[in-house]
Amino acid sequence: xxxxxxxxxxxxxxxxxxxxxxxxxxxxxxxxxxxxxxxxxxxxxxxxxxxxxxxxxxxxxxxxxxxxxxxxxxxxxxxxxxxxxxxxxxxxxxxxxxxxxxxxxxxxxxxxxxxxxxxxxxxxxxxxxxxxxxxxxxxxxxxxxxxxxxxxxxxxxxxxxxxxxxxxxxxxxxxxxxxxxxxxxxxxxxxxxxxxxxxxxxxxxxxxxxxxxxxxxxxxxxxxxxxxxxxxxxxxxxxxxxxxxxxxxxxxxxxxxxxxxxxxxxxxxxxxxxxxxxxxxxxxxxxxxxxxxxxxxxxxxxxxx
Amino acid sequence: xxxxxxxxxxxxxxxxxxxxxxxxxxxxxxxxxxxxxxxxxxxxxxxxxxxxxxxxxxxxxxxxxxxxxxxxxxxxxxxxxxxxxxxxxxxxxxxxxxxxxxxxxxxxxxxxxxxxxxxxxxxxxxxxxxxxxxxxxxxxxxxxxxxxxxxxxxxxxxxxxxxxxxxxxxxxxxxxxxxxxxxxxxxxxxxxxxxxxxxxxxxxxxxxxxxxxxxxxxxxxxxxxxxxxxxxxxxxxxxxxxxxxxxxxxxxxxxxxxxxxxxxxxxxxxxxxxxxxxxxxxxxxxxxxxxxxxxxxxxxxxxxxxxxxxxxxxxxxxxxxxxxxxxxxxxxxxxxxxxxxxxxxxxxxxxxxxxxxxxxxxxxxxxxxxxxxxxxxxxxxxxxxxxxxxxxxxxxxxxxxxxxxxxxxxxxxxxxxxxxxxxxxxxxxxxxxxxxxxxxxxxxxxxxxxxxxxxxxxxxxxxxx
Numbered sequence: 001x002x003x004x005x006x007x008x009x010x011x012x013x014x015x016x017x018x019x020x021x022x023x024x025x026x027x028x029x030x031x032x033x034x035x036x037x038x039x040x041x042x043x044x045x046x047x048x049x050x051x052x053x054x055x056x057x058x059x060x061x062x063x064x065x066x067x068x069x070x071x072x073x074x075x076x077x078x079x080x081x082x083x084x085x086x087x088x089x090x091x092x093x094x095x096x097x098x099x100x101x102x103x104x105x106x107x108x109x110x111x112x113x114x115x116x117x118x119x120x121x122x123x124x125x126x127x128x129x130x131x132x133x134x135x136x137x138x139x140x141x142x143x144x145x146x147x148x149x150x151x152x153x154x155x156x157x158x159x160x161x162x163x164x165x166x167x168x169x170x171x172x173x174x175x176x177x178x179x180x181x182x183x184x185x186x187x188x189x190x191x192x193x194x195x196x197x198x199x200x201x202x203x204x205x206x207x208x209x210x211x212x213x214x215x216x217x218x219x220x221x222x223x224x225x226x227x228x229x230x231x232x233x234x235x236x237x238x239x240x241x242x243x244x245x246x247x248x249x250x251x252x253x254x255x256x257x258x259x260x261x262x263x264x265x266x267x268x269x270x271x272x273x274x275x276x277x278x279x280x281x282x283x284x285x286x287x288x289x290x291x292x293x294x295x296x297x298x299x300x301x302x303x304x305x
Numbered sequence: 306x307x308x309x310x311x312x313x314x315x316x317x318x319x320x321x322x323x324x325x326x327x328x329x330x331x332x333x334x335x336x337x338x339x340x341x342x343x344x345x346x347x348x349x350x351x352x353x354x355x356x357x358x359x360x361x362x363x364x365x366x367x368x369x370x371x372x373x374x375x376x377x378x379x380x381x382x383x384x385x386x387x388x389x390x391x392x393x394x395x396x397x398x399x400x401x402x403x404x405x406x407x408x409x410x411x412x413x414x415x416x417x418x419x420x421x422x423x424x425x426x427x428x429x430x431x432x433x434x435x436x437x438x439x440x441x442x443x444x445x446x447x448x449x450x451x452x453x454x455x456x457x458x459x460x461x462x463x464x465x466x467x468x469x470x471x472x473x474x475x476x477x478x479x480x481x482x483x484x485x486x487x488x489x490x491x492x493x494x495x496x497x498x499x500x501x502x503x504x505x506x507x508x509x510x511x512x513x514x515x516x517x518x519x520x521x522x523x524x525x526x527x528x529x530x531x532x533x534x535x536x537x538x539x540x541x542x543x544x545x546x547x548x549x550x551x552x553x554x555x556x557x558x559x560x561x562x563x564x565x566x567x568x569x570x571x572x573x574x575x576x577x578x579x580x581x582x583x584x585x586x587x588x589x590x591x592x593x594x595x596x597x598x599x600x601x602x603x604x605x606x607x608x609x610x611x612x613x614x615x616x617x618x619x620x621x622x623x624x625x626x627x628x629x630x631x632x633x634x635x636x637x638x639x640x641x642x643x644x645x646x647x648x649x650x651x652x653x654x655x656x657x658x659x660x661x662x663x664x665x666x667x668x669x670x671x672x673x674x675x676x677x678x679x680x681x682x683x684x685x686x687x688x689x690x691x692x693x694x695x696x697x698x699x700x701x702x703x704x705x706x707x708x709x710x711x712x713x714x715x716x717x718x719x720x721x722x723x724x725x726x727x728x729x730x731x732x733x734x735x736x737x738x739x740x741x742x743x744x745x746x747x748x749x750x751x752x753x754x755x756x757x758x759x760x761x762x763x764x765x766x767x768x769x770x
Contacts, residue, residue, distance in 0.1 A: 050408050051407065051408060051549060052404050052407060052408065052549060053549075054549075069611055071549075072410065075408060075409055075410055076410070078408065080405070080408045082404075082405065090322055090325045090326070091318070091321065091322060091325075095318070095321055099314055099317070099318045100405075100409060102314035102317070103314045103315075103406060103409035103410060103411045104409045104410055105409075105410040147405070151409075
């Protein structure tokens with residue numbers, strides 16, 4: 001399944017352009033982080049993709065089928081998880097999912113199979129008879145995810161799914177998203193927590209004022225790697241680090257080092273190879289989390305639309 | 306396929322929620338008790354008023370209890386259930402929860418149908434709970450068997466109609482507070498026209514002068530066809546309001562409007578009172594449509610463009626069905642013209658109908674002015690829709706004030722000289738009925754011309770991509 005967003009434009013009252021010629025694409029198995037400041041046009045884009053809104057121009061296609069011209073076909077292929085939580089407080093989890101399974105056109109035994117399947121996947125089986133108002137925010141978020149998955153869509157659109165969740169719920173949600181990506185779903189996910197997006201996404205789309213920003217230049221520039229050695233060899237490491245091909249700079253960081261290398265896995269592999277060859281075994285060797293944050297800060301100007 | 310899979314998912318969901326509602330559960334539990342107590346009180350009162358001779362010769366009791374039970378059941382089916390359903394729908398439509406349903410295979414028409422069906426089932430339960438008391442009235446020989454069957458049926462049908470009517474403001478794209486105000490107003494103001502709320506009721510009141518009812522064409526029409534048409538119209542209107550913008554959401558509505566008009570139009574040639582009531586209701590509805598269409602013209606949707614015919618002639622014929630404001634306005638004004646003319650020519654001067662006429666004139670003229678002002682502004686200032694709306698509203702407010710003052714002079718509260726400073730003052734319906742009709746026709750023609758001009762750009766875009 002290939003999702004293509006082409007020259008999307010959406011204008012609201014008083015000529016305010018929420019989305020301004022936005023284009024990007026992603027495919028099955030990819031988890032795309034959709035990043036931008038507040039008012040950048042993320043939710044508007046996602047609502048258009050989910051057929052809840054219509055653009056002034058541009059198109060969205062799923063394997064060549066226009067979402068706008070054939071919404072009834074798109075409904076079967078897309079699962080949408082909005083940023084607000086299920087509000088039918090007097091409905092049980094099971095009834096809520098059962099309703100959406102029927103609404104998506106499932107019939108007969110397929111309804112129970114789908115509902116029980118998503119309940120199990122999202123860990124809701126033991127909460128199935130609870131009413132929605134008796135659930136925590138994290139659990140409601142799971143219900144929302146289960147609802148979006150109940151018809152087994154090929155494309156999943158998630159708008160701020162981690163919003164307001166506690167750390168445990170966030171980690172659990174992250175694992176679910178990773179699992180869905182590994183299962184071959186094409187996922188577009190927006191969030192303000194960039195470090196988390198970085199961990200679960202295969203790539204990202206950064207937008208500001210409705211336009212896609214070019215993050216490629218920032219991405220290709222450099223990568224930081226965190227290193228730590230045993231205390232007795234820590235000081236010896238600096239010259240070896242600096243003489244490694246691909247290493248641009250190295251600086252002390254706490255009880256270890258931060259090493260700036262050329263972007264790409266090759267530079268990291270060369271650094272690791274050189275260290276092992278010199279019998280300098282690191283106890284910590286990991287790319288520095290926060291690359292997406294750096295890129296985001298680098299490319300955005302902080303202009304609110 | 307099993308029955309449970311044939312049921313509309315929305316109906317199922319609504320029923321599940323209603324079953325959990327304490328208000329509904331308590332209401333259903335208390336209803337039989339209230340009916341029992343009321344019946345007992347009215348019966349004892351009836352017996353107390355009877356002479357010993359009447360008691361000895363077994364004069365029938367039960368007429369009083371029948372009315373009392375009908376009134377209480379009517380309050381539940383025509384008031385409380387529709388109000389509850391409508392406010393619930395209004396809240397849902399203001400949240401994202403209903404929007405999510407449009408990411409499924411459900412259509413807006415299915416959603417509207419599901420809500421009406423759920424309300425109908427709850428109404429049926431309420432009527433079923435009251436049924437033993439209706440039967441009791443018959444067993445006491447106070448009423449005919451026909452009444453025992455027809456009155457509960459009337460209440461049931463009227464309840465569905467009321468629930469359907471409630472969907473109109475509930476599904477409209479207005480702030481939640483405004484929706485609730487409109488709903489409360491709807492269920493408060495409509496009892497003024499209580500006898501005409503249900504055409505079925507109208508049929509009954511029509512024959513109230515006689516001792517027996519005969520089933521004429523008009524009677525059957527008002528008993529069955531009119532409520533069905535009203536439900537169909539409300540369903541289509543609600544579905545059009547709810548539908549997401551990329552669908553050709555108003556197609557069903559337009560077809561329903563045309564059918565309504567085609568079926569309703571012959572009634573203007575009838576001199577029966579029910580036709581007047583029918584006219585009052587539908588002119589009010591038409592007025593609301595006109596106001597809505599004029600102040601918030603619907604754009605030519607992507608769905609409508611995709612379904613545009615290839616042939617030029619067919620495009621011309623299909624266009625009025627493809628853009629929102631045109632057919633709505635046509636329908637509204639055709640209906641308003643027909644109804645107004647019929648009212649002016651046929652209806653007697655009872656106070657209720659004078660009030661009704663005044664409301665019709667008010668809505669009709671306000672609607673026309675909004676259409677004209679809005680259309681001119683759209684043509685000239687296409688980039689300033691807000692200005693167009695504002696102009697329309699100012700014009701409508703002006704006419705509303707004029708009409709209000711005029712009405713007060715008709716009631717002799719104000720002196721007629723008060724109106725002299727106001728230009729374009731229209732004489733009252735009671736004094737110059739045909740003058741009103743003439744002005745109305747001129748305004749209709751002008752409005753149609755202006756709207757046709759204003760939508761010419763839409764027509765250019767109305768071609769298959």
